[in-house]
Structure formats: C-alpha cells, structure tokens
Amino acid sequence: MKSPLCMDDIVLMVTNGGPHPADRWASLAAGQVANLISIDENSNSPAAANGRKAKPQFAINCANALEAVFNTAMADATAQVNNGTVTVRHAPIDVSTYLNSVESAVISSAGGTQFAGQFSNPTARAAVDKVVGQYLADAINISRSWALDAKGL
Amino acid sequence: MAGTTTAMCTSFKSEVMQALHNFTASTGNTFKIALIKVSPTGTYGAASTNYSNITGNSDEVSGTGYTAGGATLTNVTPTTSGTTAYTTFSPNPSWTSATFSTTACMIYNSSSSNRSVSTYDFGGTQTVTGGTFTVVMPTADASNAVIRIA
Secondary structure, three states, X not given: OOOOEEOOOOEEEEXXXXXXXXXXXXXXXXXXXXXXXXOOOOOOOHHHHHHHHHHHHHHHHHHHHHHHHXXXXXXXXXXXXXXXXXXOOOOOOXXXXXXXXXXXXXXXXXXXXXXXXXXXXXXXXXXXXXXXXXXXXXXXXXXXXXXXXXXOO | OOEEOOEEOHHHXXXXXXXXXXXXXXXXXXXXXXXXXXXXXXXXXXXXXXXXHHHHOOOEOOOEOOOOOOEEOOEOOOEEEOOEEEEOEOOOOEEEEXXXXXXXXXXXXXXXXXXXXXEEEEEEEEEEEEEEEEEEOOOOOOOOOOEEEO
C-alpha cells in the first residue's frame, strides 16, 4: 500500500560561473507547460496521434519563445539592484508584468497545432501563469542575488 | 551504511499528528534546507529525526556561498485538490556565488527544535564552482508536490 504521505524527486540546477542562463529556465518552464497537455497514450485516434507527435515540438518552440521573457526578467532584476531600486535579498518579487509575454509566447508556440485553442482558454492561461511565474520568480531571485553579491550587499 | 536515501522522515509523520509542524505561509514555522557533504559519516533517510543528526556527524557542507544551517525556505500555505492535501516552498532555494560539493539534503523545521521533514539523495556528487546551485521543487499539485497527504 502506498504511503499516504508522499514525496517526489526534486531537480537540481547547477551552473558554474554565474546565474542559470535564461535558456535553462525556459526549457524547464516549457517542459512543465507541455506537461499541462494531457493526451491519452492508449488512444489510436488520429487526433491523439497528431497530439503525441506535436507535443515535443511544441515544448521546443515554447522554450525558444520563453527564453526572451526570462532574459528580460533577469536583466530587469539586475538593473533594479544596480540602480538602487532593490537593495535587499528578500524584497518582494512581482512577475505579473511578464505574464502577458509568457501567455503570448505559449500561444504562439502552439500555433498550427490542436493545442492553440486550449492555451487561449482562461483556465489554461492561469495554469501557464502559475507554472512559468514560479520559474520567473526563481530566475529573478537568483539574478538579484548575484547583483547584490557583486555590490557586496 | 553511511549515505542518504530520499525519504519522508518517519518521525515527521508522527509529529504532523502532534501539530509540531505548521507550513502556513508567513505565520507558520520556519523550514530550512541543509546540504550534506560528500561521503558523509552518517546515514540519512526515513530514520532521520533532526538536523542535529547532520551536525552531530559533522556532515554538513562547507564552502563559499554556503552558511551553516542551510537556506531558509518560504512556505506556501497547504491546499487541497480532490482528497489530497499538499504544500511546497517557493521560491526554490538557491545558493549564488557558490563553490562547494554536496550529495544530499535535509528539509527541517528550525522553529520546532530542528525536527526533520525529509531527506533527498542527489544521485551522486554535485559540484558548483563560483556559480549557482538550485534545488527545484516538484510541480505544486496533488500528484507531484514535495509534501502531500493523500
């Protein structure tokens, strides 16, 4: 019997010489967004087959599209420390300004696939915001930390 | 045999029933994540009970960018989906400008006499050199969240 108290594996990210680059965050986030797509692995319908084939390419397209958003968020975090807007490590992190770009990136990545309409759905957009927003917060937090380290703060 | 296995600490399961852990955001307990060094002397897993298990064996990581005791985690108030309750920590813990090696970690409750919650094996030595080391928690949902009661 499975224990009622469960736990799953964590994932490690290690980057030498600086913060994790934007492409790694984008890849991680895109993988999670792609996992929001549920396709019946046992179905032999044409729609299911097309979906299974389209899903990996969607994840790649999504990662490429999200990379620019992560780059912007990380650059903004560094700039906020350098211009004195942020001076402490645990200042609040607001990712809301990036979520329109996130949603646009995801929807454009799904263009031409059967997923396009689904990612325009408000519920799916909220799920995307939650998943990608988490990683944006991490990326901002780490870029901020590096910038503060550099200033000796 | 020394080493670490990924496990929910058995003591934690009992302590939850005794209201010794509170994961509520802002008003709950303070949880931390401590890293375990390469080739630790002790054994860490379901039988671990406290952060002092690590310090007692001098098994905590030391190195640039790492402070003894580990990183403070930020609670996310537990929620439910269907019949499962779950919680996570956000943002994910990270160490910057860091140089160290580690093989495992322990989450523990520093507000509750450093009682342990869980241990994680990293599957081998992880080394960061003048860089960033981040522990990414699983997706916070009823199927994957780092701590779940099903």
